[in-house]
Amino acid sequence: MTVSVLDRELKKGSAELLVLSLVGDRARHGYEISKLIESRSEGALKFNVASLYPLLYRLEGRGWVQGKWVEKAGQRRRRYYGLTAQGRKVLAVQRKGWVQFAEAMRRITGIAYA
């Protein structure tokens, strides 16, 4: 129950930030993004097909990420998403906002980070 609520609520508020952060250092394909979210959150956050791809297309439509089909030797053709210059600015703003939000939460709730 706890994980389910966390999954739903946090994803709703932070899905864009999660995806933008993951493609910030290098381009990644959709499956890779979903696995990274799941593994780095130790299973607390999961993105399935139905939630991940609409989000990616939305970010692409806004010009924050750009998808490119890449065909590597011995691998199947995949669509890799990389951050655009505009997306980089948005990521910086969202990161800053998230830090401020977390700090505000900490002050109010007294929750301390490990």
Add this chain to the structure above:
Amino acid sequence: MHDWKQIVRERLTGLRLEGSREAEIIDEIAQHLEDRYQELLASGVSEPEARRIAIESLEASPSFDEALREARAATAPDLPADDAGYLALLYYDLRMALRGMRLKPGFSFMVIGMLALGIAGNAAIFSTFNSLFLKPLPFPDPTRLIDLDETAPKWNLHYVGMAEPDFIAWRDQNTTFDAIAFFQNPDFNLSKLGPAQHIQGAKVTRDMLNVLGLKLVLGRNFLPEEDRPKGEKVALVGYDLWQRLFSGDRNVLGRFITLDNEPYKTIGVLPREAIFPDRAEIWVPLAPNGAEGLTNGWGGHGIGRLKPGVTVQQAWSICYTCTGH
């Protein structure tokens, strides 16, 4: 290998995306399902179970295709409120507008037509308002310039222009104006200077420059004898016409131009501010003739410059006394 593309295609029926884009989406999601399926197999899950789980991830949201459609419609971005953010929003808006126009061309053209009509109407009204109220006339003391007009009460006409004899009477008995001028606005065919062209001209009495308070760029004003019937045919050339036809040559004085097949000697160049009467590009003497003018009716217009301190009412009462109307 499962035909994931067929499974995805069936699931996304009704998405109605562009053909190539839909194929790309199906390709990409099918790839994801295959990756998931292979991962499950590698972790020891049976084939039927791996297939079920993979498909389940596709079915997890009942409104998947709706979410995809919304995503493809590219919702308005939340961008930082800096210049780059505003530019990106502007770009986004333009893109949405073009997309909307393409989807509903009839409606778009109707809206564009209505906008064009509205803008044209506004521009026309503002142009009039601007010239009447905002942009002052380019003449010294413009508030002392008075339009002179006559009335025809028996025809119930308030403004009928001015008759030559009345102009002569007003001018000769004038005590309230610094100067009075009479003018008409004929068109001329200007020829013998390259291709013939139709230009807006003006016939003015020699006091027009004094009334408007203008000084010539070059040359001299009409002489009294030139502003009489059968006087020499001379012309003052407008500034733009001087630039256009003579390339601003200062030796234009004394050269002849042909107006309506009659030669006129150029005796001066008007300043840029000479936008009255009717932005005429050339002035010639009107040469009023009181006797002949009697038969002309109200064939012209009058303009006067009030003496300092004289009111319009005072000028009007004196003019009325001169002619009785």
